[in-house]
Amino acid sequence: MKLQCDVEVVNRLLPAFGMKSRGKGTRAVLSIGRHLDKTNQRNNIYMMICTAKDRAGSKYKLKDNIEKFFTWFVEEGKATVRLKEPAVDICLSKADANSLKNFLSAARLADRGSDTSSLPLSTLTPVRAKDVEQLKKKLTIVSKKDYPLTSNFPYSLEQLQVSYCRLSRVDMRMLSLKALRKLDLSNNHIKKLPATIGDLSCLSELILHNNHLEAFSKALCLSTLQRTLQLLDLSQNRLQFLPAQFCQLRELVNLKLDDNELVCLPFHIGRLHKLRFLSAAHNQLAVLPSDFRKLSLENLDLFGNPFIQPNPLDHTMHLTFPLPLQELASRAVSNLRIPYGPHLIPAHLCQDLEVAKTCDCGCVCVNFYIKAAVSMNLHQVSHTVVLVDDMGGTDAPIQQHFCSLSCYSQFLDNSLQRGIR
Numbered sequence: 001m002k003l004q005c006d007v008e009v010v011n012r013l014l015p016a017f018g019m020k021s022r023g024k025g026t027r028a029v030l031s032i033g034r035h036l037d038k039t040n041q042r043n044n045i046y047m048m049i050c051t052a053k054d055r056a057g058s059k060y061k062l063k064d065n066i067e068k069f070f071t072w073f074v075e076e077g078k079a080t081v082r083l084k085e086p087a088v089d090i091c092l093s094k095a096d097a098n099s100l101k102n103f104l105s106a107a108r109l110a111d112r113g114s115d116t117s118s119l120p121l122s123t124l125t126p127v128r129a130k131d132v133e134q135l136k137k138k139l140t141i142v143s144k145k146d147y148p149l150t151s152n153f154p155y156s157l158e159q160l161q162v163s164y165c166r167l168s169r170v171d172m173r174m175l176s177l178k179a180l181r182k183l184d185l186s187n188n189h190i191k192k193l194p195a196t197i198g199d200l201s202c203l204s205e206l207i208l209h210n211n212h213l214e215a216f217s218k219a220l221c222l223s224t225l226q227r228t229l230q231l232l233d234l235s236q237n238r239l240q241f242l243p244a245q246f247c248q249l250r251e252l253v254n255l256k257l258d259d260n261e262l263v264c265l266p267f268h269i270g271r272l273h274k275l276r277f278l279s280a281a282h283n284q285l286a287v288l289p290s291d292f293r294k295l296s297l298e299n300l301d302l303f304g305n306p307f308i309q310p311n312p313l314d315h316t317m318h319l320t321f322p323l324p325l326q327e328l329a330s331r332a333v334s335n336l337r338i339p340y341g342p343h344l345i346p347a348h349l350c351q352d353l354e355v356a357k358t359c360d361c362g363c364v365c366v367n368f369y370i371k372a373a374v375s376m377n378l379h380q381v382s383h384t385v386v387l388v389d390d391m392g393g394t395d396a397p398i399q400q401h402f403c404s405l406s407c408y409s410q411f412l413d414n415s416l417q418r419g420i421r
Helices: 097-112 172-176 195-199 244-248 290-294 325-335 347-354 405-420
Strands: 002-011 026-037 042-051 058-061 066-070 079-083 088-093 138-141 159-162 182-184 205-207 231-233 254-256 277-279 297-301 315-318 369-377 382-386 395-402
Touching (some): 026 097, 042 097, 066 097, 172 195, 290 395, 325 347, 395 405
Parallel strands (some): 159 182
């Protein structure tokens, strides 16, 4: 029985001498096995702790020698074994929770002197240096020849960069790194992202700069990334659009979309309330979504997009008279904030309601509206704005929707009055 974890052996007599422990563990391998007791020439079961400084190991007798187990935080990979002789506490941390439970069960049986024939005992021998190395938290690979083909990535990694390795897909071994906080796969040939990236429950930075991505899946938008992802770099790819569910990634602070083929930004981008840095330069954006007004940014870069010159008289008519009953019902659900879901109404109606538009008057329109583009100074949504064009402008067209002819007429009257002034 072996266990790899961090260990600190604390002498309980230290406070009596005005001393205290370091409070910091050392990487170690713990083993439970038989050892010949020279005092009585009997084989007893011992716990041996091997560290980088003491690879030969220190042994502690277990039978009738454990005063208490402290296991309140065993699910977090932490526990303490209190020995009677010597008077020490063996503090364990950074262990795999299941392995730790099994190890403590074996130690408990050894302490009771139970039948040890069923215990998975180990040989108490010195360990190899690599077995007691400190946990590796950061790994950078920037050459294909350095890419690990026969060995796994260290499970303790929190930051992993694999660039310039010509990867055509994400290595599934990376997706077992549950402590991963930053994953940088820039400068590869990745075409598609597996939905299981969403299983990386600690991931806060995902960098996919300069790949061959053509889509960002709905599954990723609905994964645990909703709660963790703060930086997403999708620049220099082949993206033409982002799914409506993209705006479920509400922890995003920094979003990079430069040098793609985007023809539009997500309809509900205004739901990204924590977004502070947005760059979508050199795409194919002709107009910004109406929800763009709700953003509150520190830095915005939309340079190099073929924005149209807005004209209030240019509009697209999606109105019929009278309005269909379904449209009236959908508007009522949204305006009255009536709860809905696929368990109450058909799924396609839920999808329509998810992309409902808001008129200038504050009312909602779903599939029937008048659409026009108006000019907006980007300083209204961002403290710093990179110039939109070579002419030094910071204005960009933004879509506007009107629920009725009267609302559109009132908008035209107001636009005309501003023009006269």
